[in-house]
Amino acid sequence: VRRHGHASSKAVYTRLATSVKSTFAGWLRQPAIVIRDRATAHRLLVRGCVGGSFSNRPPSMAPSAVLSHRRYHNLTSAPYGPFWRVTRRNLTSEVLHPLRLHRYAAARRDALCDLVADLKNQCTSSPDGLVLAAESIRTAMFGLLTTMCFGDGVDAGLIRAMADAQHDLVQFFPELRVFAKLPVAARLIHRQRWSKLVALRRKQEEMYLPLIHARRSRQRKSGETPAYVDTLIDLRVPDDHNKRRRPRRLTDGELVGMCSEFLGAGTETVAAALQWIMANLVKRPHMQEAVRREINAAVDADAEEVGEEVLGLEYLNAVVMEVLRLYPTATLVFRQVSEQDDIIHDGQRIPTGTNVLFPLKSLAQDKATWVNPDEFKPERFLADKGGESISLVAAAGSGGEIRMIPFGAGRRVCPGMAVAMLHMGYFTANLVREFEWREAKGELAVYLRPHFGFFTVMKHPLRAHLAVLTRREGARKEE
Numbered sequence: 001v002r003r004h005g006h007a008s009s010k011a012v013y014t015r016l017a018t019s020v021k022s023t024f025a026g027w028l029r030q031p032a033i034v035i036r037d038r039a040t041a042h043r044l045l046v047r048g049c050v051g052g053s054f055s056n057r058p059p060s061m062a063p064s065a066v067l068s069h070r071r072y073h074n075l076t077s078a079p080y081g082p083f084w085r086v087t088r089r090n091l092t093s094e095v096l097h098p099l100r101l102h103r104y105a106a107a108r109r110d111a112l113c114d115l116v117a118d119l120k121n122q123c124t125s126s127p128d129g130l131v132l133a134a135e136s137i138r139t140a141m142f143g144l145l146t147t148m149c150f151g152d153g154v155d156a157g158l159i160r161a162m163a164d165a166q167h168d169l170v171q172f173f174p175e176l177r178v179f180a181k182l183p184v185a186a187r188l189i190h191r192q193r194w195s196k197l198v199a200l201r202r203k204q205e206e207m208y209l210p211l212i213h214a215r216r217s218r219q220r221k222s223g224e225t226p227a228y229v230d231t232l233i234d235l236r237v238p239d240d241h242n243k244r245r246r247p248r249r250l251t252d253g254e255l256v257g258m259c260s261e262f263l264g265a266g267t268e269t270v271a272a273a274l275q276w277i278m279a280n281l282v283k284r285p286h287m288q289e290a291v292r293r294e295i296n297a298a299v300d301a302d303a304e305e306v307g308e309e310v311l312g313l314e315y316l317n318a319v320v321m322e323v324l325r326l327y328p329t330a331t332l333v334f335r336q337v338s339e340q341d342d343i344i345h346d347g348q349r350i351p352t353g354t355n356v357l358f359p360l361k362s363l364a365q366d367k368a369t370w371v372n373p374d375e376f377k378p379e380r381f382l383a384d385k386g387g388e389s390i391s392l393v394a395a396a397g398s399g400g401e402i403r404m405i406p407f408g409a410g411r412r413v414c415p416g417m418a419v420a421m422l423h424m425g426y427f428t429a430n431l432v433r434e435f436e437w438r439e440a441k442g443e444l445a446v447y448l449r450p451h452f453g454f455f456t457v458m459k460h461p462l463r464a465h466l467a468v469l470t471r472r473e474g475a476r477k478e479e
């Protein structure tokens with residue numbers, strides 16, 4: 001554990017990668033502690049503290065929070081309280097509930113068909129089958145999350161424009177750090193940035209609000225699968241600022257903020273993780289073969305796709321877990337000590353307002369937990385290969401110590417964990433079944449280096465040579 005007051009917070013800077021420092025500079029300038037010890041991380045994140053809950057993040061740099069002057073237009077930036085509880089329960093009990101994910105099977109299949117068609121198109125139009133997979137993967141994920149958010153039938157051109165606007169917003173995140181402290185003064189000093197942020201959000205509103213209004217005014221069929229926005233339209237939320245007021249509907253601003261969060265959090269993270277998975281399988285053809293073998297043994301050669309059965313494929317799951325351990329797409333988990341929290345460390349109370357940072361990569365690479373922690377070894381998650389088959393929940397600390405927490409931990413743990421695991425497994429399995437992925441040479445070779453920013457992405461977006469496999473070829477490769 002490293003503790004830093006105002007004067008020594010520079011020490012935190014020096015221990016974090018440059019791109020992390022620049023992305024989170026607004027938060028890091030405040031008093032901060034970096035927790036690298038797994039037992040302490042477990043005690044703070046999972047067990048909480050005396051009195052409070054230790055479930056608040058520092059004031060958010062998310063555009064919704066900045067634009068709403070911290071009136072918290074989404075879940076990520078909402079403080080721990082009644083508003084957060086109601087909106088979080090809505091998300092986890094409806095669209096993201098693990099037992100309801102089968103309802104979006106058709107949307108997943110459509111996104112997969114579009115992705116496979118796009119990759120086939122790219123590899124047949126390039127003389128050596130070279131494909132820029134990164135962009136195609138992100139577009140497919142955005143299309144899928146758009147259907148889950150707004151329902152079927154959103155125009156393909158509009159989805160592309162929404163994806164571009166979302167990407168622009170995420171790229172703009174680091175610049176928003178200036179608004180983390182003294183937001184009113186910062187708006188005057190950084191007028192250009194403020195205007196750009198307002199323009200980006202206006203563009204989103206112009207695209208999202210007509211979709212929201214259309215969902216609001218349509219007649220719903222009984223038994224139909226709700227889109228996320230339907231659940232938000234029906235929701236009544238308590239007012240954190242005025243507890244005597246009756247629960248109210250979400251405002252248009254809040255609806256746009258929540259949809260933007262759903263699309264951003266659900267797309268960028270999974271698309272980045274999928275690239276890491278495929279990049280590792282390109283680098284390690286024998287592992288790619290092992291995944292293909294497992295799929296072909298479990299799925300009929302005539303089956304149109306590998307469906308939710310991906311969740312039962314042990315080797316594939318081990319590859320996904322190993323990617324999440326070595327390349328967690330969220331860089332840091334943040335908490336901020338609030339007045340109610342009573343966080344004691346080394347016999348001293350950590351002052352209110354202190355930011356507490358949990359670096360996910362280093363927490364997951366402790367020599368005491370993993371043998372050769374820097375090596376990519378999916379077998380460590382396979383009981384029959386001398387490893388241990390552990391779930392993400394167990395890895396987050398059922399034994400009192402955190403082993404890896406790519407989705408965070410405690411009350412604010414990522415609500416999208418189950419859907420993310422399904423999406424990563426589903427797309428990996430089907431992409432390996434449809435294509436043989438081979439590494440390009442020279443400058444186009446796969447480069448397994450990260451760029452640490454708001455999300456940890458590949459420094460060089462994934463490219464590979466693809467060969468289309470017929471079902472019979474795929475099965476023969478296995479022999």
Ligand code: HEM
Binds near residue numbers: 265406417419
């Ligand atoms: C590989 C994929 C993903 C990773 C690695 C990831 C990681 C994380 C992490 C580390 C956190 C912070 C947790 C904490 O503070 O303890 C988080 C929060 C969150 N994630 Fe994810 N996430 C992923 C996918 C998703 C998906 C698919 C969705 C929704 C569709 C989602 C929605 C959210 C939301 C709304 C929060 C804020 C929760 C709150 O404050 O209560 N995430 N995620």
